[in-house]
Amino acid sequence: MHKFFVPRSNILGDTAIIEGDDVKHIYKVLRLEVGDNVSINNCDGEEFLGQIEDVNKKQVTVKCVEKLALNNESPVEIYLFQGLPKSSKMDLIVQKATELGVKEVTPIITDRVVVKxxxxxxxxxxxxxxxxxxxxxxxxxxxxxxVNTPLEFEGLLELLKNMDLIVVPYENAEGHGIKNMVNSINKSHIKKIAVIIGPEGGFEEEEINRLKELEAYIVTLGPRIFRTETAGFVCVSLIMYELGDLGGIS
Structure with missing residues (x-):
């Protein structure tokens, strides 16, 4: 069943009005018609089973038949702070971070960011x-x-004070990885997790030291060095597997 995000302001009673690019996609690409069922999300996490009542070139009218008991969000909130990469790599990063269940993505400006x-x-x-x-x-x-506006490193340090867990993959970290970190923390107290990824040139030693002052876990992801656009996927996946819902909930 196809899913559409509709702002609360476009849901009046049990009627949802779909506008914008989705309209053309519905009638021209998906070829949905009156009577077809769709899923409606009100952009605040609430899901409804909907039935199309009218389709025209300006809007699609959907009747919300029933509220669905559906929540596909992870029990932990991961905030990805990504060293701003060159070219269009950020496009891939935000796409895959969304698929993995990240709550927010914030590009960060560190000393070695090239494209300032x-x-x-x-x-x-x-x-x-x-x-x-x-x-x-x-x-x-x-x-x-x-996806937030790019943030300077000093601003990052302030935000991190509100996190329950700070994880920083670092190519010079030795021995201490995600497995050791998970075994050393009280998992029941972990809700908000910051994952901080350096840019193409990596972190400066001074930046790592300042993150350590905030009790960040400086970890290795293994013996191989990942590109900046890969490191975040790997780190988030491991954390989601250990502390979230990736792989299913036992």
Whole structure:
């Protein structure tokens, strides 16, 4: 069943109005018709079984038949702080982070970020958030993750004070990995997790030291060095497997 995210303002009583790009996709690509069932999400995590009542080129009217007891979100909230990469790598990062269940993605500006002029290109946020929305539909997410504006390293340090767990993959870390970290923490007290990924050039030693001051876990992901766009996927996947719902809940 196809899923659509509809803002609360477009849901009046038991009627949802789908507008924008989804309309053309519904009648021209999916070829859905009156009477077909769809899933409606109100952008706040609530899901409804809907039945199409009217289709035209401007909007699609859907009757919300019943509320669904559905929640595809992880029991832990992972906030990915990604060292801003070159080119279009961030497109892939936000897409896959959404599929994996990340709650928010924030690009960060560290000393070795090469493309510092990206700070002024805020219109990229619109593209990244569109990519997130499409990934939400594909992966059946219950909420839409947010991609935040790029953040300087000092601002990152302030945000981290509100996290229950801070994980920093680092190529110079030795011995202490995700397995050791998971065995050393009290899992019942972990809700908000920050995963911090360095840019192509990695972290400066001073940056790692400042993260250590916040009791961040500086971990290795194994003997092989990952690209920046790969490291986040690997780290988030391991944490979701150990502390979240990846692989199913036993």
């Amino acid at each position: 002029n990206e700070l002024g290109e805020f219109k990229k946020l619109d593209r990244w958030n569109r990519i997130v929305l499409e990934a939400c539909k594909q992966s059946k997410r219950s909420i839409i993750p947010k």
